[in-house]
Amino acid sequence: MTQTATxxxxxxxxxxxxxxxxxxxxxxxxxxxxxxxxxLIWAFIWxxxxxxxxxxTLGRLALIGLTAVGLTAVIxxxxxxxxxxxxxxxxxxxxxxxxxxxVGILVALAIGLVIGAVNAFFVVIVGINSFIATLGMLxxxxxxAFVISDGKPVTMANKDFALDFGKPLLGEFTPRVLIxxxxxxxxxxxxxxxRVGREFYAVGGNREAAxxxxxxxxxxxxxxxxxxxFVAAGAGIxxxxxxxxxxxxxxxxxxxxSFAAAIVGGILLTGGRGSVLGTLLGAASLAxxxxxxxxxxxxxxxxxxIIGLVLFxxxxxxxxxxxxxxxxxxxxxxxxxxxxxxx
Amino acid sequence: xxxxxxxxxxxxxxxxxxxxxxEQQEFNVLVWMSEQGVFVFTALLLVFAGIFIDGFASVDxxxxxxNRAAPIGIVAVGxxxxxxxxxxxDLSVVAQVATSAVLLLAVSNxxxxxxxxxxxxxxxxAYGIVNGVAVGVFRANAVIVxxxxxxxxxxxLRWRSGGSIYFGDPDGVIATFGKTKIxxxxxxxxxxxxxxxxxxxxxxxxxxxxxxxxxxxxREATRLAGxxxxxxxxxxxxxxxxxxxxxxxxxAAFSNTAVSSMSDGFDFEALAAIIVGGTRVxxxxxxxxxxxxxxxxxxxxxxxxxxxxYGFGYQQMAIGALIVLAVSVDAxxxxxxxx
Numbered sequence: 001m002t003q004t005a006t007x008x009x010x011x012x013x014x015x016x017x018x019x020x021x022x023x024x025x026x027x028x029x030x031x032x033x034x035x036x037x038x039x040l041i042w043a044f045i046w047x048x049x050x051x052x053x054x055x056x057t058l059g060r061l062a063l064i065g066l067t068a069v070g071l072t073a074v075i076x077x078x079x080x081x082x083x084x085x086x087x088x089x090x091x092x093x094x095x096x097x098x099x100x101x102x103v104g105i106l107v108a109l110a111i112g113l114v115i116g117a118v119n120a121f122f123v124v125i126v127g128i129n130s131f132i133a134t135l136g137m138l139x140x141x142x143x144x145a146f147v148i149s150d151g152k153p154v155t156m157a158n159k160d161f162a163l164d165f166g167k168p169l170l171g172e173f174t175p176r177v178l179i180x181x182x183x184x185x186x187x188x189x190x191x192x193x194x195r196v197g198r199e200f201y202a203v204g205g206n207r208e209a210a211x212x213x214x215x216x217x218x219x220x221x222x223x224x225x226x227x228x229x230f231v232a233a234g235a236g237i238x239x240x241x242x243x244x245x246x247x248x249x250x251x252x253x254x255x256x257x258s259f260a261a262a263i264v265g266g267i268l269l270t271g272g273r274g275s276v277l278g279t280l281l282g283a284a285s286l287a288x289x290x291x292x293x294x295x296x297x298x299x300x301x302x303x304x305x306i307i308g309l310v311l312f313x314x315x316x317x318x319x320x321x322x323x324x325x326x327x328x329x330x331x332x333x334x335x336x337x338x339x340x341x342x343x
Numbered sequence: 344x345x346x347x348x349x350x351x352x353x354x355x356x357x358x359x360x361x362x363x364x365x366e367q368q369e370f371n372v373l374v375w376m377s378e379q380g381v382f383v384f385t386a387l388l389l390v391f392a393g394i395f396i397d398g399f400a401s402v403d404x405x406x407x408x409x410n411r412a413a414p415i416g417i418v419a420v421g422x423x424x425x426x427x428x429x430x431x432x433d434l435s436v437v438a439q440v441a442t443s444a445v446l447l448l449a450v451s452n453x454x455x456x457x458x459x460x461x462x463x464x465x466x467x468x469a470y471g472i473v474n475g476v477a478v479g480v481f482r483a484n485a486v487i488v489x490x491x492x493x494x495x496x497x498x499x500l501r502w503r504s505g506g507s508i509y510f511g512d513p514d515g516v517i518a519t520f521g522k523t524k525i526x527x528x529x530x531x532x533x534x535x536x537x538x539x540x541x542x543x544x545x546x547x548x549x550x551x552x553x554x555x556x557x558x559x560x561x562r563e564a565t566r567l568a569g570x571x572x573x574x575x576x577x578x579x580x581x582x583x584x585x586x587x588x589x590x591x592x593x594x595a596a597f598s599n600t601a602v603s604s605m606s607d608g609f610d611f612e613a614l615a616a617i618i619v620g621g622t623r624v625x626x627x628x629x630x631x632x633x634x635x636x637x638x639x640x641x642x643x644x645x646x647x648x649x650x651x652x653y654g655f656g657y658q659q660m661a662i663g664a665l666i667v668l669a670v671s672v673d674a675x676x677x678x679x680x681x682x
Contacts, residue, residue, distance in 0.1 A: 080486070122667060127674040131431055131486065132624050133667060135611060140663030146656025256490060269484045301502035308494030312477065315488055321481040328480060328573070 028266035028274050031314060032281035035264055039285045039292070047292040055172065057291045062180035064290075065283035066238070068258035068265075069180075069187050070231025072279045073224045075262055076191070077204040078271025079123060079130035081225060084232035084258065085251035086141030087115055091236035092246035093145045096154040101161045105237055112233025115141065116226035123225070124218045145248040154246040162244040176238050183231060187276045200224060204271025260307065261286055264314040286310070373676035380672065381621050381633065385640045392647050399650060402527040412642035413531035414440070414594035416635060419613035420535070420542050421586015423634045427546070428579040429559040429626025430478055430485035432614045436587040438496030439470050440606035443591030445500060447517065448509040448601040456516060460592070467588040470496070471581025479576030493610075500603045511599040521596035531593045535635070538589060542582070543631040555579050560627025615662050616641050619669050641665070 024030070043050045050057050067084055074081045091108035098104030115137065122133035156162055169175045190197040202210040203220045211217050235254065240246040265282030267274030286307065293303045315321070392399040418436050425433045443463040450459030470492065477488040511517045523530045546552035554575045558565045566572045590609075595601045620637025622629025641662065648658050 122671065126671050127678055128667070128670045129624055132618065132670050135614070136663045136665075136667035136670070138663065139611065139615070139659050139666065143656045143659030143661070143663060146654070146659065151654065151656065256494065259487060259490065263487055269487065299502060301498045301506075303498075304494045305498035305502065308491045308496075308498060311487065311491035312495065315483045315491065316477050316481040318481075318483065321483050324482040325480060 028268070029278040029281055030266065031317060032265045032278050032285060035310065035314075036281050036285040036288075039288050043288055043292045047296050049295045050288055050292045053291075053295070055174070057288060058177045059174065060291050061284055061287035062177045063235070063239070063254070064257045064261055064287050065280060066180050066183055066235045067232055067254050068261035068279045068283050069183050069276055070228040070235075071258050072262055072265075072267055072274065072276055073187065073191070073200060073227040074130075075204075075267045075269060076200045076271055076274055077221060077224050078207075078269075079221065079224065080269075081119065081134050081228045081232075082131065082255065083115065083119060083134040083137035083141060084228060084235075085255035086138050086145065087112055087229055087232035088236035088239065088251035088254055089145040089246075089248050090115075090141045090148070091233035092240035092250055093149045093154050093248055095237050096156045096240055096246035097148065099157045101156070101158045108237050109230060109233050112229040112231075112236075113226050114229075115233075116229025117222060119229065120222040120225035124221045142248075149246065149248040151248060153248070156240065156244050156246070159244050162241045165238075165241040176242070179234070179238065183234070184276060184280055187227075191276055196220070196223065201272055204268075204273075206272070256311075257286060257307075258283075260311045260314070263318075264310065268318065268320070270320075373672060373679055377669075377673040377676040378621065381619065381636055381640065381669075385636055385643070388640060388643055388647075392643060396647050396650050399647065404646070404650075405527045406524060406529055408642050408646045409527070409532040410529050410597050411646075412638050413529065413535045414590040414597070415609060415612055415616065415642075416535045416590075416638035417538050417593060418586050418590040418609055419616040419634050419638055420539050420631050421583045421590075422613050423542070423617050423622055423629060423631050424546070424555055424579040424582040425485070426614070426617050426622055426624060427559045427626055427629045428555045428576060429562065430576065430579065431624070432486070432489070432610065432617075433474065433580060433583040433587075434486065434489035434610045435470060435474060435492040435496055436583065436590075436613060437606050437608075437610050438493045438500065439467060439584055439587035440591040440594060440609055441601075441603045442466055442496060442500050443588045444595035444601040444605060445504055445509060445603060447592055447595050448511045448599075449504070451511065451515065451517060452509065463588050463591070467584040468581060470587075471584040472577060474584075475577030475580035476573070478580065479573035497603065504603055506603055508600055508602040511595070511601075513599065517596050518599045521599055529597075531597060534589065534593055535638075538586070539631055539635045542586075545582070546631055551575070551578055556627055558626075612641070612662075615666050618666050621669070621673075623673065624670065 067088070071081060071084060091112055094111055095101075095104035095108040098107065119130070119134055119137055122128045122136075123130045126133075165175055167174065170178060173181075191200060192198070199210065199215045199220055200223075202213065202215050203217050207217055236246075236250070239250055239254075261283035262274070262279050263269070263282070264285065265274065265278030265280070267278060289306070289310070290303060293306065294300075298306075398404055418440060422433050422436060425431075443466065446463045446466065447456070447459045450456075450462060474485075474489055474492055477483045477492075478485045520530055525533070546555065554565065554570055555578070557568075558570070558572055558575045562572060565575070587609075591606070594605060598605075616637035617629070617634050618624060618637070619640055620629075620633035620635070622633055622637075644661060644665075645658050648661065653661075
């Protein structure tokens with residue numbers, strides 16, 4: 001009892017710097033903040049159109065961010081979902097095939113949920129590595145999108161609805177941006193304030209321990225994949241509404257950028273660490289970078305090189321990677337300074 | 344010594360098999376399917392196609408299947424090393440194959456072929472080292488690392504080449520190589536077989552191959568045994584890069600053209616062949632010969648679907664289902680075995 005009291009007292013006494021330090025050590029968004037600041041400085045000095053034409057930047061952010069937010073739920077549990085690229089294509093094609101837009105949207109969202117559940121079934125019940133299960137799904141659904149659409153873009157019957165979708169709804173915000181903001185806030189609250197969401201971290205941190213502590217691991221993995229599938233289907237609908245036609249080849253680009261956003265945002269691929277806020281920051285820096293480079297007239301190939309470099313640097317500056325490198329550097333130095341027993 | 348050691352991991356499940364008791368019957372079937380199934384299914388598929396599919400057994404068709412299977416097969420054989428080392432896959436083969444093909448034809452046209460091949464080799468080694476260091480030393484996730492190097496590599500290639508198509512000299516060495524056949528077998532097939540045999544030797548008879556396997560089944564134990572594990576990973580990614588280099592050359596020779604988009608989809612198609620062949624995706628277990636079989640199976644299946652009038656969409660669906668099926672059988676076999 002006394003022990004606890006002194007410990008608590010010690011915690012109270014920690015000075016401001018100490019508290020700031022602990023907060024920083026706990027947060028995972030460090031790299032995303034650094035990148036965002038760097039990108040903002042670059043944009044302020046050389047390409048301020050990013051801010052004046054903020055509609056474009058926000059639209060881009062909504063697109064990159066939406067799938068990334070859904071993906072975060074899966075990555076937090078230490079799983080991957082490659083199938084989001086094809087879910088995007090399938091949901092778009094299915095939605096465009098219906099004459100009634102509302103029915104189309106509902107069916108497409110339901111398909112996203114079902115695909116998420118099927119992914120989870122293979123991962124949890126059959127026991128396949130999620131990377132492979134969703135890879136198979138990536139192929140299968142891409143094929144399905146081609147079969148449904150006959151390999152051609154499907155034009156929407158109700159173009160007016162799609163055009164209205166592109167107009168500002170609330171103030172300056174288009175529905176697309178509003179949906180993204182809503183999705184972000186929902187996920188943020190879900191993962192930080194709701195018990196089920198908090199348990200995602202437990203599942204990703206240590207699955208065995210979570211199971212022993214009474215967390216229904218299987219159900220959580222199902223929830224995660226279904227969130228990811230649902231959000232990806234939503235993104236597919238939005239892309240289709242934007243183009244007024246569904247492209248069966250859509251999604252390849254979204255896969256890369258949403259992974260990049262999540263990883264730049266500090267979500268640990270092995271699970272258990274990260275935040276939706278990090279994903280948002282990662283998505284924001286990538287969106288500003290892409291839009292800025294486009295306005296600046298930088299070729300798309302060079303843009304890809306730069307995005308690839310950002311992703312590469314982000315993945316090798318992960319705290320675990322830094323620790324691994326420091327560890328092996330130390331071991332190397334020790335082996336150099338230690339006398340060689342052989343000679 | 345090495346050969347004896349590599350046999351051991353395969354024996355462990357069989358001894359567990361003896362204790363499975365009641366579920367022995369089902370267990371045997373699943374294990375047999377996951378380990379030997381691909382041999383039987385490939386044979387059945389080929390026999391079925393030969394009898395029932397019009398035009399499958401014709402010389403022209405077989406040459407065509409081989410010509411299409413060879414580049415992807417060479418890439419898959421190289422990538423098998425990455426998969427066995429438990430690093431999922433090497434996505435950057437897409438960029439590597441295209442770069443090697445474009446370099447070969449572009450430099451052959453402007454300077455000479457040997458310079459193009461030498462430059463390609465340098466690029467391949469660079470890919471192997473960059474991917475290998477990021478994954479081996481920094482312990483970064485291989486999927487994301489190779490995804491980023493794909494973007495950097497393809498971006499560089501498209502930026503420098505402007506996305507243009509390079510045509511080889513119609514009477515040059517490269518074009519001749521692409522056209523030469525021995526019976527129904529194009530030279531590309533010969534390259535695939537030679538590469539497979541060589542890589543099989545490396546994987547089963549050399550220390551490097553043994554280390555790749557042991558790293559794949561238990562990286563921590565391998566490291567504690569005093570092995571320089573980052574070098575093993577760099578080696579695995581370099582083998583994959585060399586496979587992609589050769590695959591790119593063969594691909595360029597087949598069509599005598601090269602363009603930066605010519606290898607789209609090679610990453611997952613190669614992985615599909617590796618998985619269908621029965622190499623375990625968690626690493627540690629697999630063989631180059633199985634990959635060759637996987638390539639034959641997937642190529643034959645694709646060809647049968649084309650001949651029967653099933654388009655791209657159905658082919659992709661079939662490959663996706665095949666991947667999940669192959670891995671499910673393996674997963675269930677292990678599950679039943681452990682329960």
